[in-house]
Amino acid sequence: MKRKYTVGSGLLFLLIAGVIGYFIGLGIDALIMTNVRWTAPVPSAFALLFAFTAFFFGVYGYRGITRGLVYQVVWTLIGGFIVTGIRAAMGLPVFGGFFFTEPAWVFGALVGAVAFLFGVGVMDDWVKWARGMDTPEFHEDEPGWEKYLGVSLDHKVIGIQYTITALFLISVGGIFALIFRTELAASGLQFLNVGMNLFGQNGPQLYNTLMSLHGMIMIVSILLGIAGIINYVVPLLVGAHDMAFPRMNAFAYWVSVPAAVLLLMSLVLGGFDTGWTGYPPLSVKAPVGQQMFFLGVFIAGWSSILGALNVIATVVRMRAKGMTAMRMPILVWASVATSIIALTATQLIGLSFQLVMFQRLFGMGFFDPAKGGNPVLFQHLFWFYSHPAVYVFVLPGLGVISELLPVFVRKPLFGYRWVAMSSLGIALVGFLVWAHHMFTSGMNEYLRVPFMYSTLLVAVPTGVKFFSWVATIWQGKISTPTPMLFVLGGIIVFLMGGLSGPPNATVSVDLHLHDTYFIVGHFHDTIFGGFVFPFFAAIYYWFPKATGRRMNEFWGKVHFWLMTPSFLILTFGMMHIGLLGMRRRIADYDPAQGFDTTHLILTICAFGIALSVLIFLINFFHSIKHGEKAEGNVWNSRSPEWQVPSPMPAHNYETPFEVVGEPYDYGLPGSKYVEFIPAQGGKH
Amino acid sequence: MRHFVIVGILVIVLAVLTYVGLNAAGLMPVPASAQAVPIDWLWNLQVKAMSFLFALIVVPMLYSLLVFRRKKGDTTDAVHVEGNTTLEVVWTVIPLVVVLGMAYIGAQNLGETRRAAPDAMVVNVTGFQWGWSFEYPEYGITSKELYLPVNKQVLLKMTSRDVIHSFWVPEFRVKQDLVPGRITELRITPTTIGDTYKVRCAEICGTSHAYMEAPVVVVEKVAFDAWVTEQQALAAEAGQTPEGRGLALVTANGCRACHSIDGSAGVGPTWFQLAGSEVPLSGGGTVIADDAYLKESILQPQAKIVAGFEAQQMPTYNFTEEQVADIIAYIKTLK
Secondary structure: OOHHHHHHHHHHHHHHHHHHHHHHHHHHHHHHOOOOOOHHHHHHHHHHHHHHHHHHHHHOOOOOHHHHHHHHHHHHHHHHHHHHHHHHHHHHEEEEOOEEEEHHHHHHHHHOOOOHHHHHHHHHHHHHHOOOOOOOOOOOOOOOOOHOOOOOOHHHHHHHHHHHHHHHHHHHHHHHHHHHHHOOOOOOOOOOOOOOOOEEEEEEHHHHHHHHHHHHHHHHHHHHHHHHHHHHHHHHHHHHOOOOOOOHHHHHHHHHHHHHHHHHHHHHOOOOOOOOOOOOOOHHHOOOOOHHHHHHHHHHEEEEEHHHHHHHHHHHHOOOOOOOHHHHHHHHHHHHHHHHHHHHEEEEEHHHHHHHHHHHHHHHOOOOOHHHHOOHHHHHHHHHHHHHHHHHHHHHHHHHHHHHHHHHHHHOOOHHHHHHHHHHHHHHHHHHHHHHHHHOOOHHHHHHHHHHHHHHOOHHHHHHHHHHHHHHOOOOOEOOHHHHHHHHHHHHHHHHHHHOOHHHHOOHHHHHHOOEEEHHHHHHHHHHHHHHHHHHHHHHHHHHHHEEEEEOOOHHHHHHHHHHHHHHHHHHHHHHHHHHHOOOOOOOOOOOOOHHHHHHHHHHHHHHHHHHHHHHHHHHHHHHOOOEEEOOOOOOOOOOOHOOOOOOOOOOOOOOEEEEOOOOOOOOOOOOEEEOOOOOOOOO | HHHHHHHHHHHHHHHHHHHHHHHHHHOOOOEEEEHHHHHEEEEEEHHHHHHHHHHHHHHHHHHHHHHHHHOOOOOOOOOOOOOHHHHHHHHHHHHHHHHHHHHHHHHHHHHHHOOOOOEEEEEEEEOOOOEEEEEEEOEEEEEOOOOEOOOOEEEEEEEEEEOEEEEEEEHOEEEEEEEEEOOOEEEEOOOOOEEEEEOOOOOOOOOOHHEEEEEEEOHHHHHHHHHHOOOOOHHHHHHHHHHHHHHHHHHHOOHHHHHHOOOOOOOOOOOOOOOEEEEEEEEOEEEEHHHHHHHHHOOOOOOHHHHHHHHOOOOOOOOOHHHHHHHHHHOOOOO
8 A cells, every 4th residue: 555645744754863863963973072062063964964854755755855865965974984084094184073074074065966866866867868778758747746846847847846945945044034133133142142052153153154044045045936937937928838958957956955955054064154145265264064055056056057048948949939029928038038147147156156165175275365366356256146146036026027017907018128128138237237246345446436337227227117117007907916916015125125226336325335234125125026026926826827726815915914014114124224334244233323123123024024924835835725716817817828727737738829919918909919729630 | 197297296295205204214324524425415315316216106106006996897908008119218318317427426426535635644454353453653553442633534554364354434434345465445534523433344254243343533633642642651561571462462463352351251262260271172182271282272273172162263373482472471360
């Protein structure tokens, strides 16, 4: 009889394995360190890895993701021991404060990440091809939820895998934020104090680790979130039966899982205190957790690059008949713009982090002034990706806003061509502005002026989007179900981010604003307006397409009306105290500056946001089975995916469609966007 | 047409209200330097622009939401308007001109904050984990506080001993990173007497980043001269004994940012009753804190790590034999 796996048994396994892993780690720690430390890094690392793996074993059995994680754990240890053995033979120190030495951890982690891919099975077909074997064409996944925990080549399954992983990481990053936000509620160190010690870190160090990881985990979750939306929606919008390269698509998703594991490992392996930017020389001095962070980002970058390549290939090659460039849905334009950046810029963050890894491992002095290196060079390399990356985060979200607005105002998107071109404009100008993060860095002083000009230019295409949205809304017959609420909220919040941007671009004012809470408020506004709100809008909007049911409208509205004011107060408060002298990335602040009350309010707002997201998650998972049935054109949209019943069949459209009109001609009687071509008796 | 008139009026009303409201909230700290004046002027101009643009987008959005809201039972579409090229050109070209103008003004403004006075007083600033040291080469003194005479430009020549730091006094507005291996410069002309200013490190620099602060005192020229004389006398006196020289070294190098002298917990082990005690080591075993151990721990901090401090990375210092002996002499006084 087939075993019945459930979330309950997963949690049971998680608990048991966590305890077993903890005591194994404790034993190892005691052997190496000759004293028992209950909160030390090694037991925590083993507990984390064991628990994580066992959870999926309990839920799903030994296959797919469980097998990948087992491979990752085992091969991390094997890789670590190989280097440890070599070190022993060379007469170098064999073990360190974190069990393995740093080189052993790095090599082990790299081997483990590769092993995960083999374990999960995403390499199977390629391995067979390399051996000259044939593989059957991918046909269809088994029905049910289990396909989401193993390798699938269906872009819709992969899209949902991305989305769920993103939601998981958003929750983790959010919990980290709540922890340090609580510490900030009053001046002085309350619980993250010097006396406490967890994972080999005292309070302020743990604060720095959580703050740094909050940044990077959220960034990875955003990359996965947009990949989720794009993967699910873009092939449907262009009328493709799948992405251009389904195996590479699966690879791009699965490579992000070991990357996420490595990021979480950095927390327990001593952490790191550099913020997500990882500037040397600080990142050269930080504990081994820094290396796990670098490696995790490096590997996650592969996901971004390969995913972007796939999107571009799909849009270029697989559009439906008649879908000329100027008849593509606007979200497709945004996805292409964002993919161009991700494809061509991600290498730079991988490279910059790799250089620091090599500086740490091999003593190469890239950024070490004593060896002729230059710390400021790192910042150039880093921001050459990390500024355009911001547009990677927001362009798909802005595309979602432009895509959904016409549906809910029943009017065409105002100035379609201008909106489409503004995405490309932002993407291109975005490559020329990176040094505005470095106005105080000590780079050549005169370079600051051209970067001020280029940065301010971003305001022009962004302005085009805002004006077009307003003109689209003007005189529309507006209805406000939950997705539309999040679209409107996204516009308002992104407006706050947009308006607080230009002062940072003008050099002299930025000399005051740089590295303050003003910046923190500013970019949280851009990211929430450009990603988080549209991401939620997209989930509420396409949920019926994926499940055949809709999410609860009442709780959706509660989610919106709790999150939006909390968030606006949060970022206004951040900007307010930032202007007055609150620095970013500090665990404590001077009570003489008088920020205590504001910080308390900010913390309350942060919990408000967390509660609203919790409501969303419950609504999301509850509605999968118990939501109201919605199999038709729920939003009365012209878009092709809504012209067929939900949920979408495995190979998308049973009959191909042809584009016969403009995508957003709402209000034009008798017009159609797509027309289905009658079946010719094909294989379906 | 009626709609446009109402919206136009509302935009102006909301823009004014926003601007007044933001200013009433008290946006910037009190300005206390000549450099703050142009920066606050430009910021104020930008607040006006922000208030206007805020109203320009929000008013028509909210107005549409209220006035053009879908009536109950209405299932028809709205008017079919695809776009308007003239409008698009207008709202591309006008912002383009505005941002280019803003960039031009910004460049002028930056120039004003960098204007050099020929008689500026030089102060060499050193940042380190986690503290500041200010050297006045004209007077041969080094201080933990930044004392400045009012209305005289100071040229800060800054460097870092370890990682990147950033010099920022919010009331002075301007900010500049300190980069190891090079010297960066910043010019400030304090204009308001006061002793509550602080330089606060603005670039994350590790565990105690939040506490990397130093007092900044702006005084009349007369008071400044008196302070210089007093500091010169104190420095001469401290040089007489090993403990005195040790204390000066410890202060100048910021050791006490991590090592307490009263037994309280810190980023590094405390120095209180350290000399001669039995120290538990990471990896097991103990060591007696004799002179040899203390010397090794100062010159090669990673040689023996005290249990519980594995994640710490004390920088390596290049002290001379005499300096190490002075510091040990000082540590021995902490009983």
